[in-house]
Amino acid sequence: MTKARRAVVTGIGVLTPIGNSVETLWDGLMSGRSGISRIEAFDPTGLTCQIAGQVKDFDGDAVFGKRDARRLDRFSQFGLYAAAQALEDSGLELDGMDRKRVGVYVGSGIGGLGTIEAQHIRMLEAGVGKVSPFLIPKIMTNAAAGQIAIKYGFQGPNWAIATACSSGSHAIGEASKAIELGLADVMVTGGTESTITPLGMGGFCSLKALSTRDVPPEKASCPFDADRDGFIMSEGAGILILEEEERAKKRGARIYAVSAGYGNTCDGHHITAPLEDGSGATRAMKDAMEDAGVNPGDIGYINAHGTSTELNDAMETNAIKAALGPAAANVAISSTKSMTGHLLGASGGLESIVCLLALDRGVVPPTINLDHPDPECDLDFIPNGARELDVSVALNNSFGFGGHNAALVLKKV
Secondary structure, three states, X not given: OOOOOOEEEEEEEEEEOOEOOHHHHHHHHHHOOOOEEEOOOOOOOOOOOOEEEOOOOOOHHHHHOHHHXXXXXXXXXXXXXXXXXXXXXXXXXXXXXXXXXXXXXXXXXXXXXXXXXXXXXHHHHHOHHHOOOOHHHHHOOOHHHHHHHHHHOOOOOEEOOOOHHHHHHHHHHHHHHHHHOOOOOEEEEEEEEOOOOHHHHHHHHHOOOEOOOOOOHHHOOOOOEOXXXXXXXEOEEEEEEEEEHHHHHHOOOOOOEEEEEXXXXXXXXXXXXXXXXXXHHHHHHHHHHHHHOOOHHHOOEEEOOOOOOHHHHHHHHHHHHHHHHHXXXXXXXXXXXXXXXXXXXXXXXXHHHHHHHHHHHXXXXXXXXXXXXOOOOOOOOOEOOOEEOOOOEEEEEEEEOOOEEEEEEEEOO
């Protein structure tokens, strides 16, 4: 498909359980290092899952100052931090830019859950009159997108997409379309999430979605392995700068890849369980490839949604086979959630960045803890070690509760 305008990626920024910069993230992925550990933010005693992927060595007060930090929920802090990295990486000169042509689409699955819990306790203990005036501005799912725009004065289209675990990928796909349609020339996009709280963990434990395996924390997330029994909750952010291609080339920007294709479908089936045959996910992948003008055989790497749950991993395997046909047997696939855990609404942003780095550096990350492959998950999931591979086209999958499916195709220029 020939497009009059194309969106390219010129900047990336991250905050993750295995690193607070792109380089530390990449080093962790290449070495197969897990970021999963026992929960430290609160006492998890009594929970069926007491481990998570926590962002480490991050002090919001130090980054933003105490006055501003107290007005930001942790998920917004993460989004702002990663956005600052991405903008610096992009080399954009904000002075003199037409900021009405710069938009922000940043997704989050849940928003300010930590603030909700803290303020609910305050209300019960001190009365409703003691609820913080910052409660609503902090908990809104659109707070991160709004705060990024406010910090930099961006006045273009602004949207907070909340489609559970596919939020970040949907944000990137829609931001790409905004550039293709001429609604903006630059977009700040991706996802951010922080839900490692007593209520968040308790809810997912009650849903029986989290792993309860009695193994070392770093071994608990094992996508596509026969012993998998649930995902590991994580937190963080992944933010990209998208730019109209000719604009980026004119200013001599470094271009990671083209955000070339986007698929957006719904299972219309169940609020938490995917369609077992993967047909909704299959359509998303096929739509993304068609939008990008690529064939199944062009796909060199897939960053799988790969949550380490019984239903998701088997479904996604079937969906990839149906979407790529015979080419599925030859494509390299990995789930980096085996190392980072599941960042919920931020996962699509982070994992798109992983795809970009794989395209840029000629190495694809592994799926760690894949020691006993499930016979039903019989594709090349890059077990336990990074692999040198020259990739020109990558596909990122994200699937969320509610039956939401998003697929992105990223392509070398």
